[in-house]
Amino acid sequence: MSTAESPLIIAIDGPSGSGKSSVSKAVASRLGVGYLDTGAMYRALTWWCLDQGVDLADEAAVVAAAQTLPLELSTDPDDQRVGVGGSDVTVDIRTTEISSQVSRVATNTGVRPILQQAQRDRMAAIATATGGVVAEGRDITTVVAPDALVRILLTASEEARLRRRSAEVHGTADEEAMAATRDQVLRRDRDDSSVSQFTVAADGVVTVDTSDLGFDESVEAVLAVVASRVGMAARDET
């Protein structure tokens, strides 16, 4: 799916647990376009640094690792695989250890322009190959792809985000599990907010609040924004 002239570029940002990854994959799948999980890139770099014995406090060493990161990332929303230097790290990059360390890499200001440029390059390649791309993260609507046809801030209340992440990681959203999830969700968002703005929609970015939506309803809400933006672009072309 694309407008007459250009591929369909969809940028989605939001805080942890708002539904970015799961909703973006479903949207890409429904539209038949590729998918880019930019958070997976920060996670893969964190895994690589720890694997190589790079001290995350050594900012220059982490920047050097970013410049040479041997990353393989699948683009199929229905088959997401992440590889680093020949190792399949699809599962390893989601561990609590990586989740608790990744902000140290993501807030390294020397790292960000390197991964942001890599993300632009990947988005362009995916869009050329599949006619479009859904890319999600924290700064896609504002820094990586501010000219994307569709730009969405996916939000949800703190309570909804904690409940979802807790159910996902601990299999339950009882009080104990919710408390254990707070660091992964709220502390990380606070740290990440120091380098990206993903709590308030920038100019031209449409907010989709999923707090009271089920998963399928969230996907439909995003698809409705896409349809509306594509319709507007088509009218502008005539």
Ligand SMILES: Nc1ncnc2c1ncn2[C@@H]1O[C@H](COP(=O)(O)OP(=O)(O)O)[C@@H](O)[C@H]1O
């Ligand atoms: N609207 C929704 N309603 C209920 N659960 C949702 C919704 N959106 C996402 N989820 C679930 O919440 C969890 C976190 O979603 P995820 O896509 O990983 O969020 P993010 O990428 O923003 O951190 C997943 O288990 C996902 O299936």
Ligand SMILES: Nc1ccn([C@H]2C[C@H](O)[C@@H](COP(=O)(O)OP(=O)(O)O)O2)c(=O)n1
């Ligand atoms: N474009 C991006 C994407 C992710 N990040 C950071 C923020 C997060 O702490 C990590 C991991 O992102 P990820 O989207 O996997 O995190 P969640 O699944 O939403 O919890 O990377 C970023 O700074 N910029």
